[in-house]
Amino acid sequence: MKSIIINQKQYFNSNATKPVAFRLEQLKKLRTVLKANEKMLTEAVYKDFQKGSYNTFLTEFAGVYVALNDAIKNVGRWSKIKRAGTSMVNFPGSSYVIPEPLGSCLVIGSWNYPINLTLVPAIAAMVAGNTVVMKPSELSAHTSAALANIISNNFDPSYFAVLEGGVDVTTEALSQPFDKIFFTGSVPVGKVVYQAASKNLVPVTLELGGKSPLIIAPDANLKTTVKRLVWGKFVNAGQTCVAPDYVLVHKSIEIDFLSTLKNEIAKGDFFLENDNYAQIISEKHFDRLTSMIEPTKVFIGGNHDRSKRFIAPTVLVNVTEDDKIMADEVFGPILPVMIYENIDDAITFIKARPKPLSLYLFSESSSLRKKIWGEISFGGGMVNDVLMHFVNESLPFGGVGNSGMGNYHGEAGFKTFSHFKSVIHRPTLLEFPLKYFPFTKLKFALIKKAFGV
Structure with missing residues (x-):
């Protein structure tokens, strides 16, 4: 596990995952891989739940394909640097908001929809330009094994890896210095995840539940x-x-x-x-x-x-x-x-x-x-x-209070797995003296007036 995380951090720091072209390539590849292995995954879900193919497509694959298609369509727009307003005290200047991926992300899926609730947040991490370590639930064991099989056979673990196992594996994963943790599950386990993540100051999104x-x-x-x-x-x-x-x-x-x-x-x-x-x-x-x-x-x-x-x-x-x-x-x-x-x-x-x-x-x-x-x-x-x-x-999509924190789906998922850098670019040709030494009464009066006081 530690070697996977070290390799993912090195791969992320190489900047390989950041170009939009790379993200598009990986998202399209995942869509192709899923379509090719849909039958195997459907059979795995049947072994876990005895759900038929129609039911499984409706409740598992449909949402994943929607998420993939939406990400593929919009990754370019979501990833663009955006102009922002510039305050008078920074005139002349230009302000920007720059979305950047967080790094190596841990996605802990839930057993009740083991394909959808594991892959959709992983897709959000991918479209934002991160590397992903995915931990499916051990309760839906057949589906977990099938997901691990198709991901490990088609993706470099330095970019996209799967961890299988029980509570001990999850506990060990939570102790690692990930850059983001996304958890879907119960409120009691969500509290454990949150507490574990706090030791490394890892930001967390919790998709929990409650009595709706x-x-x-x-x-x-x-x-x-x-x-x-x-x-x-x-x-x-x-x-x-x-x-x-x-x-x-x-x-x-x-x-x-x-x-x-x-x-x-x-x-x-x-x-x-x-x-x-x-x-x-x-x-x-x-x-x-x-x-x-x-x-x-x-x-x-x-x-x-x-x-x-x-x-x-x-x-x-x-x-x-x-x-x-x-x-x-x-x-x-x-x-x-x-x-x-x-x-x-x-x-x-x-x-x-x-x-x-x-x-x-x-x-x-x-x-x-x-x-x-x-x-x-x-x-x-x-x-x-x-x-x-x-x-x-x-x-x-997300909860509030006891039902969770943070959200995902569509652009919200992109934002969940991104940091937004704020940058101001100022030219060097023009400079106002008010903020510089020495401070004078005239400067004081003028700067108060500039701030509307």
């Missing part, structure tokens, strides 16, 4: 609301950081909502055998999830099979804030439903908890939309849909 609420107002289009909710909650068996974690539905539409929800889930055909669903990643996570299911509160589902790591889409009703399901992020196919009567009470309930990664509102009211946006802090979200903000490269 979904509010359903009385005027919501229930048919569309439920259709989009069921997809967003149960895709990948709920193992999605931006999935709706719990629902706050207005009391006046509770019965209609639950009835519509039951019908929509029944149509979903959520079984592993038809490639329409996904396994829970491990028995440990399976046990954690099933311990949250209170049998007396099950409205739909509740059945599970540990031998297959299968949990059916499950809806819990009559949920209170004291229930176990409301203590931590669910991160699985269990949906707690809570009732509210007054929107201010719902807002107060959300604000009493750590800031969520995402928030979703289903309503036709523009005034309610503005109220929610103005009063609740959250990473990002949607009105009348779920999850899809994650695949808009024009929007920065």
Whole structure:
């Protein structure tokens, strides 16, 4: 590991990664390599989750190709030196902002979308001109091995390397003097990463999670609301950081909502055998999830099979804030439903908890939309849909507070892996004497006037 980092720092200091032409070449190469190995990676994901090829392309490859195409299209524009305004005290002069790569970057991916959540931040590091050490999650072991195989066979490790292994490997990597660390995962592990990085003063981006609420107002289009909710909650068996974690539905539409929800889930055909669903990643996570299911509160589902790591889409009703399901992020196919009567009470309930990664509102009211946006802090979200903000490269993606720090996607990712140097160029032909010795009363009066005092 140390030799990889030393070699990457030497390679970076050679300036080989900085030209836009080099970045374009490597991004296009990664796109070609992914297309050539898409079948192998899809099979690896199936071994980890029993996800079919359609599901895997939709939730893994699509976002990666979008990120690659966007980076290839815009790397030249993002990398340009930009002119900035020059203050009067620096007249005559020209001011510039110069984007430069940070150096050797560590990208620690997450297991729930092991291709997308590992490669997309790596792409952001590449487009910014850095070298990359990528650490896929050991929980999705087959996908980790496949990623390591295709990267090591196609890229010089002095530029792009992959580390495989468990906690011990990650711990060792965090102790190294990287120039940037990007981590996607849970809040507890995010705190460990942040603490470890602080010892070397390494800047960190943390993409974490939290209990993302979904509010359903009385005027919501229930048919569309439920259709989009069921997809967003149960895709990948709920193992999605931006999935709706719990629902706050207005009391006046509770019965209609639950009835519509039951019908929509029944149509979903959520079984592993038809490639329409996904396994829970491990028995440990399976046990954690099933311990949250209170049998007396099950409205739909509740059945599970540990031998297959299968949990059916499950809806819990009559949920209170004291229930176990409301203590931590669910991160699985269990949906707690809570009732509210007054929107201010719902807002107060959300604000009493750590800031969520995402928030979703289903309503036709523009005034309610503005109220929610103005009063609740959250990473990002949607009105009348779920999850899809994650695949808009024009929007920065990231959390706030407990749900993360920093962001990426599109130009935001380029900025995350860049430093912006500020430079002023002054000509030598003209000079004003006010700042130079000796200081006089006249100079003092003139300089105060120049600063508007």
